Amino acid sequence: MSEASGKPAGKWGDLPKRIVSALVLAAIGIVEVWLGGMWFHGFVAVIAGLMTWELTRMLGPDKPAMPVPMGVLACAALFVGSSFLPPQAILPVLLAPALVGATQLSKDRLIFGAYMAALMLACYGLIVLRDLRGIEWILWLVLVVIATDVAGYFVGRLVGGAKFWPKVSPKKTWSGTMGGWIAAACVGAAFGGWPLVVISVLTSFFSQMGDAAESAIKRHTGVKDSSNLIPGHGGFLDRFDAMMGAALFVLLVGTFVGLPAGR
Template sequence: MSNLVKRAIFGSLYVGLILAALLLREHLVYMIVFGLLAFLGTWEWSNLVSTHRLFPLRRIFDATAAVYLFWATHEIADKGIAYAAFLVPYAGYLLYILVRSIYSERQAMPTDLAKVIFGQIYVGGFLSIANIFYTDTDTSIILLTIFVSIWANDTGAYLAGSTLGRHKLFPSVSPKKSWEGFVGGLIAAVVATGLLLGWEQCYIGVIISIAATWGDLFESMVKRSVGVKDSGNIIPGHGGILDRIDSLLFTLPFVAFFLWVLYTYQLIHLA
């Protein structure tokens, strides 16, 4: 089976799972799919950045903690701030990591500790922002738009970059990316956003495209620093889960923050 066929088959399966999780509005399906993204994404992050070989049980604990964070924030977003107590066990796990580091004799422990904590925020924390959009039927379309616009951005960037690409966007981090590809992705993301949210809100596609590009560049920088091409190999032809959600992990907080600022401004302006 050629690599192109593999990419098409497994890429379609990935898209199908995401769409099923978002469109079926079944709590169990959503939690399973996004829980897997959190678990596998954190697992791959640990493999990427650790300066020593982690025991599998340690990786399982870290990845499970990210899943728990995702679940806890879903309950808070769905049922209200009264359920914030669900975050206490997660805080306990972070404290355990900190205390454990005190008794480590490895010189690299402070660096590894920072990487583990950052991984929890980067994967588990940023992915959990999806719950803010998903739990409200009025904003769930925004979450769908984020995914579709990221895919449109990737497709537009690839087509424009491969045919018109001349000027490098960030050669020290990702030599294949070009300004022409970035513009192509930007246009595609704006169009996708306009089709889903209405043309009066197509400007959100600009935020999505820029954030998605930054997310991709960030992971490229991390992979380049440790000398690997992909974050993993769980998706044949595509690499790892982080390779699929790197743009998403940047886009979710950027869009959420932008909409919060816009909403706050409107409240103040109308007061």
């Protein structure tokens, strides 16, 4: 403990809060994934609404009345679109919050529209993966993202070295980045053959790009965290940014190429 501040000092000081928060989120997520169906649809929709609330607060600080209705709109659009609409009507509904929000902001409209569209599609990708592929594939995706994050955190702090993208994520190192790829490859090997190993490494990379994209927005807007809703992690965007990048990539691969078979 630091005598001056009374807070844990050193590079591991934030680890206990991160672990507790991660365990709570994991417990809730496991229950929702197990239940599936409307329960999972609703869970992902609420997360999407919270992330939209955070994004709108960051990019529209001069619009204090905007974040709550945007969050509600995103939540409703994702739940209704994924649960009740025919396939041909889903995409316009999913993209509606991006269009609405972009037209209401006074600046950074392109950033909001692009990120919001990617966020909605990524959340929809999680729902599609659970509905069509089942629990095992959601487990694979979650483990790839967690392995990438955990390996990157520990390898980066233990090994250090050159920075991966200092202008966007000054704490990320090449050692941590590659440690994440190796960890993701191990997850892929545990779930399937070489095709899934390759997909796992690519998914790991896109999870890192999801993290970098949110970091770029935070640096652009001058905020440290998207919110303070999750102790040790900041906000829901801070916690799920990597998952959004990974889920968007998996949705695109599944739609246009096809996912490899697991074991």
